[in-house]
Amino acid sequence: MSISEAKYIWMDDELVEWSEAKVHVMTHALHYGTAVFEGIRGYWDEGVLKVFRLRDHIVRLFNSAKIFHMSIPYTQIQIEEAIVETIKANSIKENCYIRPIVYRGYGVVGLNPIKAPVKVAIAVFPFGKYLEEKGVKCCVSSWRRISIDSQPPAAKVCGNYVNSCLAKVEAVLNGFDEAIFLDSHGYVCEGTGENLFLVKDNVLSTPPTVSGILEGITRDTVMTIAKDLEFKVQERLIARSELYTCDEAFFTGTAAEITPIISIDNRIVGNGSPGPVTRKIRDQYFKVVLGKIDKYADWIVKV
Ligand SMILES: Cc1ncc(COP(=O)(O)O)c(C=O)c1O
Known part of the structure; x- marks a missing residue:
């Protein structure tokens, strides 16, 4: 399915224009899949965005990172706050998907990523049904x-x-x-x-x-x-x-x-x-x- 663009993406503590949210082509994760992520839904209802089980998704994100020896340079609370900040910055007023990703960035080539920096990005964008509701x-x-x-x-x-x-x-x-x-x-x-x-x-x-x-x-x-x-x-x-x-x-x-x-x-x-x-x-x-x-x-x- 194609992406519905929003205005900003949170990248390492900064809100960046959607079109400028880029990584270097030698980013470790691009070559070796060394990134962990989450998919979270927000439902627009009664004039507010209701984010479902945010805490549980962030706990799983940190557990996924731990399995891969990735130390996320933020606390769980900071990532939750960054998600809220990204939703607000994009003035999301419809059902949406929230995609935090923690990835090994630019710096090393080869299969030991320990020295590659751990970077974080958060995208929030409008999102409808993923599979056919009828079955x-x-x-x-x-x-x-x-x-x-x-x-x-x-x-x-x-x-x-x-x-x-x-x-x-x-x-x-x-x-x-x-x-x-x-x-x-x-x-x-x-x-x-x-x-x-x-x-x-x-x-x-x-x-x-x-x-x-x-x-x-x-x-x-x-x-x-x-x-x-x-x-x-x-x-x-x-x-x-x-x-x-x-x-x-x-x-x-x-x-x-x-x-x-x-x-x-x-x-x-x-x-x-x-x-x-x-x-x-x-x-x-x-x-x-x-x-x-x-x-x-x-x-x-x-x-
Ligand atoms: C492989 C796989 N299994 C199961 C799920 C369902 O997980 P959740 O209900 O936390 O979205 C997902 C979606 O994240 C998935 O990618």
């Missing part, structure tokens, strides 16, 4: 998800996303909307940028961390609200065949929100339209992100 057609990818013993999928590191790009392009070229990865042992893992849930007999199942997923903040939100709605939720290994026999399936993600899956490998899921459990969770999710349910109001930062 998506999926395939199981011929590419396996990177395994937990080769690159940590739990880190949201740029280098991990070449694996996602391979699977996404393959799926689209073959006429599907999205791919589902299996892990290195052949169990169901996740989408290219989403976590996955199956529903069978009103029980929700989602792959565990050991399957090599990114531990999604939307996944955690869904597990919390589903339990509060008195659904049973299981984190467990899932066999490929369960994809074909479940009653419902859906993706979760900050960009994807709750996206129903209507077919997998040309087998119709349920009756081919979003099922009742998916719809109930999705309705609740959209109330939660807008702060309409007191119990989860702490998840929202109003700007």
